[in-house]
Amino acid sequence: MRIALxxxxxxxxxxxxxxxxxxxxxxxxxxxxxxxPAQTCCGQPAWSSGNRPLAATLAQKxxxxxxxxxxxxxxxxxxxxxxxxxxxxxxxxDPVWGPRARALAGRTxxxxxxxxxxxxxxxxxxxxxxxxxxxxSCKGLRGLGIKAQPRALLARVKGLSLQEMGECEECCGxxxxxxxxxxxxxxxxxxxKCDSIAAAGADAVVGGDLGCLLNIEGRLRRRGDEKTRVxxxxxxxxxxxxx
Amino acid sequence: xxxxxxxxxxxxxxxxxxxxxxxxxxxxxWMRARSPGPQPVLAGDLLARFCEKxxxxxxxxxxxxxxxxxxxxxxxxLAAQELPLSAVTTLDVAGLDWAAAGLACRSGPAVDADATxxxxxFCAVAETGTLMLLSxxxxxxxxxxxxxxxxxxxxxxxxxxxxEEAFALLRSERGQLPRAVNFISGPSRTGDIEQTIVxxxxxxxxxxxxxxxxxA
Amino acid sequence: xKAGHSQAMFFQSRAAEKVRNPVLQKALQKAKPLFSGKxxxxxxxxxxxxxxxxxxxxxxxxxxxRALTDLDVWLEIFEDNARARGAEVxxxxxxxxxxxxxxxxxxxxxVRKVTKSKSMLSEEAQLNxxxxxxxxxxxxxxxxxxxxxxxxEAPSHIIAPAVHKSLEEVEALFAKTHGRPQEERxxxxxxxxxxxxxxxxxxxFLSADMGISGANFLIAESGTAALVTNEGNGRMVTTxxxxxxxxxxxxxxxxxxxDFATLMRLLPRSATGQTISNYVSLLTxxxxxxxxxxxxxxxxxxxxxxxxxxxxSAYQEMLRCIRCGACMNHCPVYFSLGGHAYGWVYPGPMGxxxxxxxxxxxxxxxxxxxxxxxxxxxxxxxxxxxxPDLMHGLREIQHERGLxxxxxxxxxxxxxxxxxxxxxxxxxxxxxxxxxxWLADGSGRIRIFGFAPGxxxxxxxxxxxxxxxxxxxAARKRD
Numbered sequence: 001m002r003i004a005l006x007x008x009x010x011x012x013x014x015x016x017x018x019x020x021x022x023x024x025x026x027x028x029x030x031x032x033x034x035x036x037p038a039q040t041c042c043g044q045p046a047w048s049s050g051n052r053p054l055a056a057t058l059a060q061k062x063x064x065x066x067x068x069x070x071x072x073x074x075x076x077x078x079x080x081x082x083x084x085x086x087x088x089x090x091x092x093x094d095p096v097w098g099p100r101a102r103a104l105a106g107r108t109x110x111x112x113x114x115x116x117x118x119x120x121x122x123x124x125x126x127x128x129x130x131x132x133x134x135x136x137s138c139k140g141l142r143g144l145g146i147k148a149q150p151r152a153l154l155a156r157v158k159g160l161s162l163q164e165m166g167e168c169e170e171c172c173g174x175x176x177x178x179x180x181x182x183x184x185x186x187x188x189x190x191x192x193k194c195d196s197i198a199a200a201g202a203d204a205v206v207g208g209d210l211g212c213l214l215n216i217e218g219r220l221r222r223r224g225d226e227k228t229r230v231x232x233x234x235x236x237x238x239x240x241x242x243x
Numbered sequence: 244x245x246x247x248x249x250x251x252x253x254x255x256x257x258x259x260x261x262x263x264x265x266x267x268x269x270x271x272x273w274m275r276a277r278s279p280g281p282q283p284v285l286a287g288d289l290l291a292r293f294c295e296k297x298x299x300x301x302x303x304x305x306x307x308x309x310x311x312x313x314x315x316x317x318x319x320x321l322a323a324q325e326l327p328l329s330a331v332t333t334l335d336v337a338g339l340d341w342a343a344a345g346l347a348c349r350s351g352p353a354v355d356a357d358a359t360x361x362x363x364x365f366c367a368v369a370e371t372g373t374l375m376l377l378s379x380x381x382x383x384x385x386x387x388x389x390x391x392x393x394x395x396x397x398x399x400x401x402x403x404x405x406x407e408e409a410f411a412l413l414r415s416e417r418g419q420l421p422r423a424v425n426f427i428s429g430p431s432r433t434g435d436i437e438q439t440i441v442x443x444x445x446x447x448x449x450x451x452x453x454x455x456x457x458x459a
Numbered sequence: 460x461k462a463g464h465s466q467a468m469f470f471q472s473r474a475a476e477k478v479r480n481p482v483l484q485k486a487l488q489k490a491k492p493l494f495s496g497k498x499x500x501x502x503x504x505x506x507x508x509x510x511x512x513x514x515x516x517x518x519x520x521x522x523x524x525r526a527l528t529d530l531d532v533w534l535e536i537f538e539d540n541a542r543a544r545g546a547e548v549x550x551x552x553x554x555x556x557x558x559x560x561x562x563x564x565x566x567x568x569x570v571r572k573v574t575k576s577k578s579m580l581s582e583e584a585q586l587n588x589x590x591x592x593x594x595x596x597x598x599x600x601x602x603x604x605x606x607x608x609x610x611x612e613a614p615s616h617i618i619a620p621a622v623h624k625s626l627e628e629v630e631a632l633f634a635k636t637h638g639r640p641q642e643e644r645x646x647x648x649x650x651x652x653x654x655x656x657x658x659x660x661x662x663x664f665l666s667a668d669m670g671i672s673g674a675n676f677l678i679a680e681s682g683t684a685a686l687v688t689n690e691g692n693g694r695m696v697t698t699x700x701x702x703x704x705x706x707x708x709x710x711x712x713x714x715x716x717x718d719f720a721t722l723m724r725l726l727p728r729s730a731t732g733q734t735i736s737n738y739v740s741l742l743t744x745x746x747x748x749x750x751x752x753x754x755x756x757x758x759x760x761x762x763x764x765x766x767x768x769x770x771x772s773a774y775q776e777m778l779r780c781i782r783c784g785a786c787m788n789h790c791p792v793y794f795s796l797g798g799h800a801y802g803w804v805y806p807g808p809m810g811x812x813x814x815x816x817x818x819x820x821x822x823x824x825x826x827x828x829x830x831x832x833x834x835x836x837x838x839x840x841x842x843x844x845x846x847p848d849l850m851h852g853l854r855e856i857q858h859e860r861g862l863x864x865x866x867x868x869x870x871x872x873x874x875x876x877x878x879x880x881x882x883x884x885x886x887x888x889x890x891x892x893x894x895x896x897w898l899a900d901g902s903g904r905i906r907i908f909g910f911a912p913g914x915x916x917x918x919x920x921x922x923x924x925x926x927x928x929x930x931x932x933a934a935r936k937r938d
Contacts, residue, residue, distance in 0.1 A: 246551060436652055
């Protein structure tokens with residue numbers, strides 16, 4: 001199977017280790033892994049702002065460069081949802097792009113769902129001496145049903161114990177442009193999330209979407225919490241975690 | 244154009260379908276078919292279910308073998324609650340020998356001063372532990388509403404499974420809805436001050452159910 | 460209808476004020492787990508009776524859709540059956556017409572005092588103000604509505620209108636209105652305060668000439684108004700006065716009693732986590748000649764106020780709404796602000812859809828955007844309204860009409876231009892990574908960032924290094 005890794009623009013710029021971790025995990029499944037070189041942004045910011053034509057332009061670009069693979073894997077529930085759920089909506093009645101968008105949607109997977117359900121990855125390379133608490137990001141959870149998969153994989157990480165936080169399915173307040181445009185509200189929401197994380201008392205908070213993680217980490221640090229680590233699930237599973 | 248005509252014209256434009264008469268005939272047919280939604284599967288017997296649910300809604304429940312025992316039980320229960328031995332009753336239960344048990348009962352609509360109201364019920368719904376009362380000349384709705392204490396007599400044979408079954412009974416016995424059907428499930432309550440639940444908002448603070456006899 | 464009394468255009472400034480109000484935040488913090496916890500518990504118990512939430516909400520959505528796809532027919536059936544039982548059926552295009560019809564009925568019958576059971580339509584119409592101006596005293600009788608009427612405020616939640624009020628505020632209002640000295644109160648005194656209101660409102664119930672209620676549903680087959688309450692005020696208002704006026708939206712009609720029974724399996728569970736509300740009343744026609752109580756005259760006012768224009772539109776699903784409040788009870792934005800920031804009658808996700816649709820898209824530009832897209836609302840909606848998708852549709856309309864700010868439009872266009880030129884994109888992201896790293900100055904974070912002032916007002920921006928993934932990946936491949 002030839003797998004394309006869709007890095008996502010946020011990971012490319014803000015946290016490259018997530019993509020390297022994803023690469024390592026995908027290679028551990030014994031498949032060919034390719035990073036399509038021209039990939040940029042899936043177009044979600046345009047879609048969220050209501051700019052359908054621009055979202056469609058970026059979707060066409062992504063479809064063209066991703067459709068030649070057996071599977072496309074995304075280390076983000078949010079960007080995966082954009083491809084899986086939104087791309088087909090963008091081209092519902094389009095005789096050319098509609099079928100292409102639907103075909104790509106059917107072959108695109110969020111990383112943990114791919115590892116747990118498609119590749120059936122048994123052993124994970126990562127080790128983690130400590131406790132983690134898992135934040136369920138909204139788009140992955142309610143858009144794609146990502147809930148059990150990351151937990152099942154984390155359970156196989158040597159040394160790791162899972163300490164669930166209260167209201168782990170509650171939104172962190174990120175929401176893309178929302179965090180900037182409605183900063184007051186976003187800050188109030190992420191504060192509640194930080195309270196839940198603090199109450200769980202784990203060594204690290206882990207999640208599957210970098211946007212949420214940057215939001216949570218940024219607020220934890222601003223509140224003076226320098227101790228709780230904020231990690232992407234791929235980093236923990238792959239052992240791409242600096243001590 | 245009248246408001247009615249204008250609004251209906253807008254709705255028709257939105258509905259976007261011709262043949263209103265044909266669609267009305269279909270609607271009438273559909274109504275007569277009475278298609279129920281998903282129905283609950285109620286484990287155990289209805290009587291036990293009704294009692295359990297009623298208690299969970301903060302009603303108290305007593306089971307008696309027959310109507311003869313009712314007045315004495317009511318007198319004892321009121322005394323135990325330190326409530327006055329008087330009540331207003333609906334006409335359908337006025338025939339019991341309340342006086343013999345030392346109770347001063349008057350029948351008819353309730354007034355503000357009435358401390359206790361005693362009513363029967365049309366039937367009861369086991370699924371939710373709910374009473375179904377019908378308004379009428381003999382059954383003024385105020386009896387179950389104005390007094391702080393409401394006592395209801397529930398024949399075990401009149402406990403049905405669901406609200407749908409209650410409606411079926413109503414249709415077969417009465418044909419049409421009375422002015423008011425009141426489903427009552429425990430004492431009135433509010434949570435409007437800091438989400439703290441308080442029993443006895445505007446309606447009764449106490450609901451005591453007396454289930455009579457056995458299921459048929 | 461246009462903007463009317465909507466304040467939705469001031470959403471941003473109101474939100475800024477609300478997130479900084481400690482009394483409000485404390486109240487919301489207390490209510491949040493109660494609302495969601497009670498609902499979750501009641502839904503979790505459904506399988507004990509062989510029922511499933513997903514199956515029930517399919518059925519409930521189906522019932523609402525059946526009514527809406529032939530709404531003209533069901534309204535006429537309702538009207539015929541209501542009239543056959545002696546009720547009068549009137550129609551109102553908007554809030555002003557509601558006020559006119561109610562005042563007209565009241566004046567014809569010499570009404571001086573009106574007791575009201577909660578009606579959101581009366582809020583749409585600002586009926587209390589209109590009644591008072593006509594010399595008729597309106598008394599809200601739902602405890603929460605009574606509290607906010609005393610405070611001169613609007614409801615901040617559709618089923619818990621005074622959720623934003625603290626015990627101390629209620630005590631102060633009661634002391635002032637009921638003419639007694641103010642006392643120190645603890646939560647142990649809440650029953651006493653409730654009792655105090657009961658005593659005051661009981662006298663109003665007994666002396667009112669007219670009762671006004673909403674209706675949770677109109678049942679077409681029997682011409683019936685269904686009223687679901689816990690306090691018993693709905694029963695008082697519809698039993699004691701000689702005159703009963705029901706004000707309700709045209710979308711509230713359902714075909715049969717069986718349909719109503721199905722909806723009742725989800726409405727109380729979704730709203731308060733109850734398996735059933737304390738009082739479910741089905742009100743049909745007027746009292747018979749032999750009856751000694753109940754209204755001698757019942758008037759239905761069926762209201763459009765924007766609803767008819769949604770029938771057959773891309774927003775018809777919004778008309779399924781049964782006003783349970785579950786969407787706001789599970790909304791992270793609602794629980795950061797309370798309801799007043801939304802600026803009109805309906806807060807939370809349903810308000811973010813209804814307010815622009817009913818008061819003008821250009822008058823509520825923030826509401827469809829003030830959402831994280833978390834989809835918690837649609838996952839709990841008992842009639843499967845795709846609220847986030849409807850909000851998204853409104854965002855698209857804003858874009859099409861050129862209502863988005865120029866900075867956002869320009870920024871997105873520049874971003875898309877760049878993202879479709881991979882070589883240039885790689886070069887610029889490499890620069891950006893270096894720039895961010897320079898700003899972080901070895902600390903791993905940026906504390907003040909001019910390009911995202913909102914973000915860094917409350918958070919740091921974590922920075923991982925000075926090279927992008929693609930830069931590092933290319934270097935690794937070369938090695």
